[in-house]
Amino acid sequence: MRYLPFLCLLLALPARAQEPIQLEQAYSMAEQAHPLSQQAGLLRSASTLRQEQIDKARLPQISWNAQASLQSEVVEFPFELPIPGGAGLDLPLYRFQTTADAQYSLYDGGRIEAKLEAEAAQLAVSEAQLEVELExxxxxxxxxxxxxxxxxxxxxxxxxxxxxxxxxxxxxxxxxxxxxxxxxxxxxxxxxxxxxxxxxxxxxxxxxxxxxxxxxxxxxxxxxxxxxxxxxxxxxxxxxxxxRPELKLFEQQQQQLMAGLLGIEADQRPTVGAFLQAGFGAPNPLNFFDNSLSPFAMGGVRFSWNFVDWGKAxxxxxxxxxxxxxxxxxxxxxxxxxxxxxxxxxxxxxxxxxxxxxxxxxxxxxxxxxxxxxxxxxxxxxxxxxxxxxxxxxxxxxxxxxxxxxxxxxxxxxxxxxxxxx
Structure with a gap:
């Protein structure tokens, strides 16, 4: 009699293994087993990376630039310039400068937000399209x-x-x-x-x-x-x-077009940004009287507005x-x-x-x-x-x-x- 509980357990195992399969459960199992179902995670991962890329535009853009040139002639004045100290303006035939340039957007007219909205809408369309393909x-x-x-x-x-x-x-x-x-x-x-x-x-x-x-x-x-x-x-x-998932796809495609409209409106707004440039140059680009390799720096605010687009928008x-x-x-x-x-x-x-x-x-x-x-x-x-x-x-x-x-x-x-x- 001491083996009776163990025997009952063995008899119960096949019964549990023969649990009925619900039709909705079978649908879910088929979708999970299909290779295309793995694309859902890949689509979200790719969209997250693109959104991070777009969002990086909010950060300062820093670059290092260098330029060297040699020209055949320079400007010569046929008269003596009244320069204090009696020194003449001697412009060299060569030019060299290396700079670190930084730009920071103070106001972009909502362009970044519009791109993020467009990316989110694209992800929704891709996910809806995947559901249609699995239907x-x-x-x-x-x-x-x-x-x-x-x-x-x-x-x-x-x-x-x-x-x-x-x-x-x-x-x-x-x-x-x-x-x-x-x-x-x-x-x-x-x-x-x-x-x-x-x-x-x-x-x-x-x-x-x-x-x-x-x-x-x-x-x-x-x-x-x-x-x-x-x-x-x-x-x-x-x-x-x-x-039907097709109706969801149509709806998401409409939302994607609405997100594109946000981008059009953002492109019509002005942009304001700060800039900073610092480096070395010979001659000094900010001081024509200094022909030696010397440091210089310049900063300011830039405003841009393309208010005439000839009906493009x-x-x-x-x-x-x-x-x-x-x-x-x-x-x-x-x-x-x-x-x-x-x-x-x-x-x-x-x-x-x-x-x-x-x-x-x-x-x-x-x-x-x-x-x-x-x-x-x-x-x-x-x-x-x-x-x-x-x-x-x-x-x-x-x-x-x-x-x-x-x-x-x-x-x-x-x-x-x-x-x-x-």
């Missing part, structure tokens, strides 16, 4: 999941039919032994048994292939008996608002307005396309309910016929071929109804993903 993964997950579910239904129907067939084989064997039935009838049933077993193997192979494809898509193993939790069809109407605004209008047209076209697809899906869903009801009636009638043939087979008034044909008809009717049910469920999931709810 088709949901349809791929749906295809694999419903493919697995359909094969499982086929497997269930085939195994049930095989079980019934094995019971009839036992009855026919007894009839053959008593001379009531011919051995050929038993051979036909045994051949059908082998055919069903072969079909079960094929269905299992297809199921394993689908599970393998889904495992690659999700980036992890999909156990053979795992269950999938699907959203139950809601009785109430779905919300009319779309929540207005044309840029018009271009942004046209681009915004084009984005709006693409958004309207996308919304119209989604609405058409929604109408088509809802129409197909409404048409399935009568098919399911009709299919159930067909199953009931086919099963009644099968029961009659079964009774006739036991009495020796029917042949095995009739039973085999009717059994196949029952299985086909059962599979058709299950296909309708899965199709309706798949259409509902497709509607949820189409509207961006799932």
């Amino acid at each position: 088709p993964l949901k349809a791929q997950v749906n295809q694999y999941v419903f493919g697995i579910l359909l094969q499982r239904e086929r497997m269930h129907i085939l195994e049930s039919g095989l079980e019934q067939l094995q019971g009839r084989i036992s009855q026919v064997e007894a009839g053959v032994e008593h001379g009531v039935l011919l051995p050929g009838e038993l051979s036909r049933l045994q051949a059908e048994q082998l055919r069903l077993q072969s079909e079960i193997i094929q269905v299992k192979s297809k199921t394993d292939a689908l599970r393998g494809g889904l495992a690659v898509l999700l980036g992890q193993d999909v156990p053979e008996g795992v269950e999938f939790e699907l959203p139950a069809p809601a009785a109430e109407m779905l919300p009319s608002d779309l929540q 207005d044309r840029s605004r018009q271009l942004l307005s046209l681009q915004r209008e084009m984005i709006g047209q693409r958004q309207a076209a996308f919304t119209t396309q989604i609405e058409r697809q929604e109408v088509q899906i809802r129409t197909e869903m409404a048409a399935i309910d009568p098919l399911i009801a009709q299919g159930q009636d067909i199953i009931q009638l086919q099963e009644e016929v099968l029961q009659q043939i079964d009774a006739q087979l036991r009495e020796g008034t029917a042949v095995a071929a009739d039973y085999i044909t009717q059994s196949a008809a029952v299985r086909q009717a059962q599979l058709q109804v299950e296909q309708y049910r899965l199709q309706k469920q798949q259409l509902y999931i497709q509607l949820l993903t189409l509207k961006g709810i799932l």
